[in-house]
Amino acid sequence: xxxxxxxLEFEAADFVASSARRxxxxxxxxxxxxxxxxxxxERELAIARPSLVVSAGFCGALQPGxxxxxxxxxxxxxxPGLLRIAAEFPGIRVGELVCVPHVLETGESKSRxxxxxxxxxxxxxxxxxxxxxxxxxxxxxxLRAVSDVCEEDLPVPGDVLIDPQTGRPAPAILFRHMLKxxxxxxxxxxxxxxxxLARANLSAALQEITPRLLRVEHDRE
Numbered sequence: 378x379x380x381x382x383x384x385l386e387f388e389a390a391d392f393v394a395s396s397a398r399r400x401x402x403x404x405x406x407x408x409x410x411x412x413x414x415x416x417x418x419e420r421e422l423a424i425a426r427p428s429l430v431v432s433a434g435f436c437g438a439l440q441p442g443x444x445x446x447x448x449x450x451x452x453x454x455x456x457p458g459l460l461r462i463a464a465e466f467p468g469i470r471v472g473e474l475v476c477v478p479h480v481l482e483t484g485e486s487k488s489r490x491x492x493x494x495x496x497x498x499x500x501x502x503x504x505x506x507x508x509x510x511x512x513x514x515x516x517x518x519x520l521r522a523v524s525d526v527c528e529e530d531l532p533v534p535g536d537v538l539i540d541p542q543t544g545r546p547a548p549a550i551l552f553r554h555m556l557k558x559x560x561x562x563x564x565x566x567x568x569x570x571x572x573x574l575a576r577a578n579l580s581a582a583l584q585e586i587t588p589r590l591l592r593v594e595h596d597r598e
Contacts, residue, residue: 378403379590380427381583382418384410384502385539387572388434391580402587403427407502410539411478415505422513429459429516429590432506433583435575436474436498436521437481439491443523446574448582449474449498451519454507459518462589469582472497474519476504480535487527498523520586522579524572532564 382405383389389406403425407417436449450463451474463469475496481487490499503519510517525531531538538551555562 378425378427379429379431379587380405380421380425381431381433381587382407382506383434384414385434388576388579391576392583395580395584401591411501412505414502415509418506418509422509427515429518430506430510431518431520431583431590432503433520433579434500434502435524435572436500437487437525438523438527439475439487439494439496439499441527443497443526445523445526445571446578447523448578449521449523451498451503451521454503454517454519456516456518459516463518463520463586466582466585468585474503474521475499477501480531482531482535484528484530491527520579520582522575524575525568532568
């Protein structure tokens with residue numbers, strides 16, 4: 378069984394909606410972000426043991442020239458055999474991923490991290506899930522779609538968009554913030570549109586690559 382693991386329901390929505398229920402492909406939505414995802418992932422692994430894990434979700438670009446919606450494999454957090462498979466797909470790029478403890482809210486923070494680390498993209502969960510899979514000897518693939526580019530600030534703080542404790546939107550907090558910062562509305566609408574594009578492209582990439590991964594698992598048995 379392949380487990381396709383998302384931190385958030387929103388990230389998973391297109392893949393869940395557009396995929397016929399496939400035998401041997403399960404979707405796990407952990408419901409939390411950052412380091413909290415590790416405990417939720419461990420709970421899922423206590424119930425079912427996948428033969429392969431795909432960690433899927435959004436990422437922020439750390440280098441200029443990367444567009445919203447581009448799909449990357451985190452090459453430094455992907456098992457070598459799976460990296461070779463992913464690199465065969467023309468719509469998927471390979472880049473180095475860095476895992477951060479909180480949302481990078483400004484273009485300057487993303488650019489600075491890109492310069493210091495040399496990484497291409499950043500997310501908050503991959504390293505935590507990868508470490509668990511290494512310990513348990515489960516092959517791992519990191520697949521991420523860009524929801525915000527390097528040059529742009531987020532229109533609202535990350536903890537206003539998503540409650541970091543629950544991994545869910547916080548409508549009341551967002552509403553109060555928008556009342557105090559009405560000029561952020563345009564940027565928020567743009568971010569929502571960017572996230573929808575990233576979600577659609579991520580779903581399309583998963584639809585392409587999961588049949589290939591299933592064949593690999595079948596051949597291995």
